[in-house]
Amino acid sequence: xxxxxxxxxxxxxxxxxxxxxILNSLQKxxxxxxxxxxxxxxxGGIGQAAKTPxxxxxxxxxxxxxxxxxxxxxAKIVNPNLTVIINSGDGDSYGEGGNHFxxxxxxxxxxxxxxxxNQVYGLTKGQASPTADEGAVNDVQVDGNNNIPFxxxxxxxxxxAGFVARSFSGKPQHLEEMMxxxxxxxxxxxxxxxxxxxxxxxxxxxxxxxxxVYELDDTHDAGNRLAAMERAMEFGDRIPxxxxxxxxxxxxxxxxxxxxDGQVLVAERNNPALIDKYMQEMV
Amino acid sequence: MYNLLIGGAAGQGVDxxxxxxxxxxxxxxxxxxxxxxxxxxxxxxxxxxxIRFGAQVPCCHSEKLDGIIALNAETVSIHRDHLRDGGFxxxxxxxxxxxxxxxxxxMAAIAxxxxxxxxxxxVAIGAALKLFGVPMSTEQADSVFRxxxxxxxxxxxxxxxxxxxxxxxxxxxxxxxxxxxHMLISGNQALALGALTAGVKFYSAYxxxxxxxxxxxxxxxxxxxxxVVEQAEDExxxxxxxxxxxxxxxxxxxxxxxxGFSLKVEALGxxxxxxxxxxxxxxxxxxxxxxxxxRTEQSDLKFVISASQGExxxxxxxxxxxxxxxxxxxxxFNMAEKYQIPVILLSDQYLADSTAxxxxxxxxxxxxxxxxxxxxxxxxxRYRFTESGISPRKFPGTRDGFVAADTDEHxxxxxxxxxxxxxxRMMKKRMGxxxxxxxxxxxxxxxxEQSPDVLLLGWGSLYGPLEEAVELLNQKGEKRxxxxxxxxxxxxxxxxxKQLASSAKYIIHVEQNYTGQLASLIAEVTGIKTDAxxxxxxxxxxxxxEIADRIVKEGF
Numbered sequence: 001x002x003x004x005x006x007x008x009x010x011x012x013x014x015x016x017x018x019x020x021x022i023l024n025s026l027q028k029x030x031x032x033x034x035x036x037x038x039x040x041x042x043x044g045g046i047g048q049a050a051k052t053p054x055x056x057x058x059x060x061x062x063x064x065x066x067x068x069x070x071x072x073x074x075a076k077i078v079n080p081n082l083t084v085i086i087n088s089g090d091g092d093s094y095g096e097g098g099n100h101f102x103x104x105x106x107x108x109x110x111x112x113x114x115x116x117x118n119q120v121y122g123l124t125k126g127q128a129s130p131t132a133d134e135g136a137v138n139d140v141q142v143d144g145n146n147n148i149p150f151x152x153x154x155x156x157x158x159x160x161a162g163f164v165a166r167s168f169s170g171k172p173q174h175l176e177e178m179m180x181x182x183x184x185x186x187x188x189x190x191x192x193x194x195x196x197x198x199x200x201x202x203x204x205x206x207x208x209x210x211x212x213v214y215e216l217d218d219t220h221d222a223g224n225r226l227a228a229m230e231r232a233m234e235f236g237d238r239i240p241x242x243x244x245x246x247x248x249x250x251x252x253x254x255x256x257x258x259x260x261d262g263q264v265l266v267a268e269r270n271n272p273a274l275i276d277k278y279m280q281e282m283v
Numbered sequence: 284m285y286n287l288l289i290g291g292a293a294g295q296g297v298d299x300x301x302x303x304x305x306x307x308x309x310x311x312x313x314x315x316x317x318x319x320x321x322x323x324x325x326x327x328x329x330x331x332x333x334i335r336f337g338a339q340v341p342c343c344h345s346e347k348l349d350g351i352i353a354l355n356a357e358t359v360s361i362h363r364d365h366l367r368d369g370g371f372x373x374x375x376x377x378x379x380x381x382x383x384x385x386x387x388x389x390m391a392a393i394a395x396x397x398x399x400x401x402x403x404x405x406v407a408i409g410a411a412l413k414l415f416g417v418p419m420s421t422e423q424a425d426s427v428f429r430x431x432x433x434x435x436x437x438x439x440x441x442x443x444x445x446x447x448x449x450x451x452x453x454x455x456x457x458x459x460x461x462x463x464x465h466m467l468i469s470g471n472q473a474l475a476l477g478a479l480t481a482g483v484k485f486y487s488a489y490x491x492x493x494x495x496x497x498x499x500x501x502x503x504x505x506x507x508x509x510x511v512v513e514q515a516e517d518e519x520x521x522x523x524x525x526x527x528x529x530x531x532x533x534x535x536x537x538x539x540x541x542x543g544f545s546l547k548v549e550a551l552g553x554x555x556x557x558x559x560x561x562x563x564x565x566x567x568x569x570x571x572x573x574x575x576x577x578r579t580e581q582s583d584l585k586f587v588i589s590a591s592q593g594e595x596x597x598x599x600x601x602x603x604x605x606x607x608x609x610x611x612x613x614x615x616f617n618m619a620e621k622y623q624i625p626v627i628l629l630s631d632q633y634l635a636d637s638t639a640x641x642x643x644x645x646x647x648x649x650x651x652x653x654x655x656x657x658x659x660x661x662x663x664x665r666y667r668f669t670e671s672g673i674s675p676r677k678f679p680g681t682r683d684g685f686v687a688a689d690t691d692e693h694x695x696x697x698x699x700x701x702x703x704x705x706x707x708r709m710m711k712k713r714m715g716x717x718x719x720x721x722x723x724x725x726x727x728x729x730x731x732e733q734s735p736d737v738l739l740l741g742w743g744s745l746y747g748p749l750e751e752a753v754e755l756l757n758q759k760g761e762k763r764x765x766x767x768x769x770x771x772x773x774x775x776x777x778x779x780x781k782q783l784a785s786s787a788k789y790i791i792h793v794e795q796n797y798t799g800q801l802a803s804l805i806a807e808v809t810g811i812k813t814d815a816x817x818x819x820x821x822x823x824x825x826x827x828x829e830i831a832d833r834i835v836k837e838g839f
Contacts, residue, residue: 009698041531054689054699060681061530061699063523064553070520071527075679077511078485078533082679100523103516140498157374250447258509266532266678269482270508275646278476278504282466283643 006030006037006092007057012067016208018169018195019048022116023055025172026087029179030058043072045092049124049195052087066096073109073252078265080110080253083183090117094130094150101152105159106190109252112182113190115152116169118197119204126200136203152192154232157225157245163189164228164245168213169196172240181243187251194239209239216242223247226252284337285415285458286345288362289407291354294326300352300404301332303431304411305638308336309467311417311429312460315696316341316642316747317470318633318824323492323576329357338459342604343747343827344637348416348699349455352407353378359385371454373410375403386451393446395503399436401821402443409447416457419448453561462640465796470744472632473605473644474564475500477535477612479508480646483562485528485535487513487521493632494538495565522563526550530559530688532678534616540563541583542572548590551625555595557688558666558674558713560619560626564614569822578822579632581743581795587627588773596622596716599773601629603728603746607770610649617652618723622716623673629772633824634744647827660682664695668708672715717774724771726779731757731765737839738787740780740813742769742801744824747792751827752793764834766793769801774810784811789839793830794819815839 006027011021026206028260032042044050046065053060057270059082063071068088076084086093093101093115119136121127130150142222156164163185167178175193182189194213196206220242221227228245253259289304291297294583301317309315313336333348349365353359353374359382366372366384374380376387388410394403405428412419424441432440447712468476475497488498491749502512511528512802515521522537529535532622539547544565565587569580581601588599598618602608608630615626657663657677663684667674674695679686685698692709694700728746731753741749749766756764767780783788790813799816806812817833819825 012699037685038682039680043527051699053687057685059686060697061527062699063526063557063688063690064549067519067523067550067553070515070523071530074485074487074513074524074527074535075531077513078531079355079678082531099516100520103520138781179611256511257506258511263509265484265509265511265528268484268509268533269651270479270484270510272480272646274504274508275476275480278479279466279643279646282468282472283464 009055011049011055013048014199016198017048018118018197019052019116020171021172022087022114022175022193022195025175025179026052026114027056029176031181033180033183035083039081040085041075043068043084043086044063045088045097047089047092047121049087049089050092066092067100068092069097069100069104069113072111072112073104073107076109076111077252077259080259080262081151081264084111085183086111086113088115090115090119090131091121091124091129094152102159105156107252108162108187108248109250110187112179113188114179115190115192116195117152117192118195118201120197120200122197122200128182131204133203139202150246151232151235153244156228157189157228157232161190161245162247162249163243164232165243166194166241167191168194168209168241170210171213171241174215178243185246186248212237213241214238214239214240216244284335284339284341285349285455286333286335286347286354286739287350287411287415288331288333288348289352289354290329290331290358290362292326293322293324293328293330296404297330297332297354299376299431300408301334303427305334305407306467307412307427308334308417309465309640310423310463311457312463313337313458314340314460314462315467315638316343317638318344319636321577321636329361331358331362336458342750344824346826346828347746350411352411356380360411370783371414373407373414388447388450390447394443397439399447402440405440405443410443410451413448413451416453416455419444421445431507465640465642466644467640468605468637469496469638470602470605470608470630471496471566471636472500473608474602474612474628474630476644478562478616479504480609481613481616482534482651483510483521483536483616484533485511485513485525486537487515487524488538489515489518489521489543491540491543492542492565493568493635495540496562496635498563511542518543519550522547525562526554527558529561530557534620536564536778538566540566540568541570541586544583544587544590551597552591552593552595553690554625555591555597555713556690557633557686558623558658560623562615562619562628564625564628564630566635567629570822575822577632577669579795579824580820580822581745582797582800582820583629583633584742584772584800584838585778587629588804596624596720597773598624598626598720599629600626601743601770601772602634603743603768604634605641605769606644608634609644613649616651620654622719623676624716629647629743631744656680657683666693666695667708668695668712671719672712724774724776726776727767729765729767729779729783732763733765734763735765735783735787735812736762737764737789737791737834738783739764739791740795740801740805741764741766741793742772745795748825748827748830749793752830752834755831772801775804777809780805780811781809789814791815791817791834791839793825795819795824822835
């Protein structure tokens with residue numbers, strides 16, 4: 001097991017998978033932020049991306065498909081000293097876990113959520129994910145995907161998220177900057193990471209993304225929600241990457257009367273004198 | 284012992300009236316047991332509460348009434364047949380009835396004269412107290428209402444009680460008793476208080492009757508105790524949050540009813556596979572699906588014992604009464620932590636919503652499990668193979684190594700594996716906990732005769748009704764009856780059962796379900812077959828009297 005640096009282990013991903021680059025960027029970012037791996041908890045659901053916690057030397061939680069967010073926020077709630085990061089796929093985060101995605105934006109616990117978004121279900125061999133293009137053909141959607149693609153960044157901004165960014169696994173420097181900003185952001189921060197699937201997505205390839213993505217510059221006002229929504233709707237010939245929206249707002253801990261002073265609930269008990277008082281109240 | 288029913292439409296204050304009355308009656312010394320029969324609606328319909336009280340402990344409700352407070356005419360027509368000869372029906376003069384036992388009182392007019400029509404129910408409270416010979420003083424009235432209404436409404440309610448008290452003659456002698464210093468507690472409150480005593484630090488749930496009052500009570504105490512009570516976005520989120528909190532090192536619980544439990548089952552397996560302590564409460568109500576949202580049933584037993592795919596160890600404890608709810612909840616946390624398993628507490632609406640006067644609970648009676656400190660050094664393995672099969676826990680943030688949780692089959696470090704050898708060792712490590720649990724399980728409680736001719740089998744909240752049933756049956760003196768009431772239901776304790784079953788002439792299961800789930804489980808585990816079943820599945824709890832009547836009627 002690793003010491004004080006973020007090692008990686010042999011993975012089960014396909015050669016050329018975008019996950020390698022994302023894992024590498026995560027490892028580099030955490031190192032640059034000088035995080036002690038012992039204080040870092042990486043959480044995943046189930047899927048190819050959700051195996052990320054397996055491949056990095058830090059605390060890890062590999063839970064259920066679609067359910068990465070609830071245990072992640074709860075771990076952070078009871079131990080605010082942890083740096084909690086979710087690495088999970090688009091199926092996990094937006095499909096099976098859609099309800100947790102929406103409502104944990106509202107809860108605003110200080111975690112970073114990195115969604116490896118390749119528009120397909122990789123582990124089950126290529127079915128359409130919520131972000132799949134209309135018309136995308138695979139073994140299940142044999143006549144092409146009929147559903148309107150889910151727009152995660154627009155949804156996040158609309159739901160009240162304080163930090164919404166998009167990046168591309170093919171631009172590691174950009175990705176590392178986005179990861180860094182998301183981890184440092186106080187509150188729920190999501191980065192939708194565009195990522196090719198070499199095995200099952202023959203349309204949205206590295207070259208396809210690489211041709212389309214462009215970095216947001218100073219002309220974009222990330223503090224303007226409407227402007228952010230407008231950029232969030234841009235997905236086609238040109239896809240903006242960068243911080244679409246950023247605005248600090250009170251976090252779950254800051255608003256919670258029992259947690260606002262940094263309380264840690266790990267291995268704590270309740271005061272027996274209080275219990276006795278509660279019993280007296282019932283006499 | 285007396286039995287008083289308060290009935291009316293939802294929104295008429297039946298529950299508040301009953302709460303004030305039961306408290307007052309208990310203060311006067313009587314033992315109290317109150318059941319609530321509520322409809323799943325906010326206004327209208329018919330709701331009632333029954334307060335049974337006396338010098339002896341009423342261990343369950345009774346169908347026979349000594350008094351009825353009818354807040355509307357419907358209450359009279361529905362419950363009149365259960366009134367004993369010599370009982371009374373107290374109602375407003377406006378209620379159209381010419382029943383011989385009716386005591387009409389101008390409650391509305393008195394209330395109006397006092398200046399607020401809404402205190403009519405306090406007029407009824409005063410009259411009921413007098414009829415049952417319960418003493419009433421202005422100071423006492425003042426202290427009761429100070430607890431239950433806003434300050435500006437205290438005086439008018441006190442006046443209303445006094446007016447009611449003086450408007451009727453005393454009808455019964457005071458029932459007596461020494462319970463004035465007892466606690467008056469509901470089943471859900473007892474469970475919540477047990478959780479607080481056990482050190483719960485994180486409770487996440489989605490509102491669902493009849494479990495919601497657990498969350499309400501914990502919320503009420505969250506600021507002072509510093510615990511987190513989180514209303515999750517759904518039941519799945521609720522249990523996954525509790526698992527995450529527990530993984531990170533906080534004692535955690537989630538609660539729901541059967542429908543919510545159905546949604547939670549995959550994460551129950553997560554706690555089993557990832558060896559994360561968790562307490563899950565299922566306050567049962569009649570199913571399937573929505574069923575009767577506010578009524579009672581015991582039909583989730585076989586479901587929770589086998590819920591979730593695959594095989595993993597778990598413990599299931601059925602709560603039998605208010606004291607049991609408190610102590611077994613503490614024990615559930617200890618067992619969950621000691622064996623790193625999910626422990627399921629099975630309650631039901633009857634126990635959850637009923638209140639009982641009980642002697643003060645002892646918050647120090649059950650020592651809280653103190654886990655051994657995990658090993659030092661970087662080479663920490665969360666799923667280390669040990670002699671006992673239990674791997675020492677550490678929490679994320681420890682300086683010694685990393686803490687992992689994994690739902691895939693995994694090696695000692697929590698890394699995914701697919702080899703046969705590790706799979707077999709890990710299965711044996713997890714499933715081996717069942718044998719350890721079998722050393723810990725508590726035998727069922729035997730009520731009545733030590734060597735019975737007729738052995739009744741029950742579980743959970745039928746404890747009280749079975750206690751009364753056995754007492755009634757044994758009074759007949761023809762046969763020896765006893766009841767064996769299970770609290771721990773999984774793993775199933777077998778010793779006492781096998782011992783009694785070998786000598787009893789008849790074994791009869793008594794359950795609040797259609798199929799006799801305990802009987803079926805017993806047959807599966809022990810081969811012991813029952814001779815008959817007394818079953819009820821209409822959402823209303825069997826009373827002791829009803830059980831005794833049906834046993835006799837069936838020729839046992």
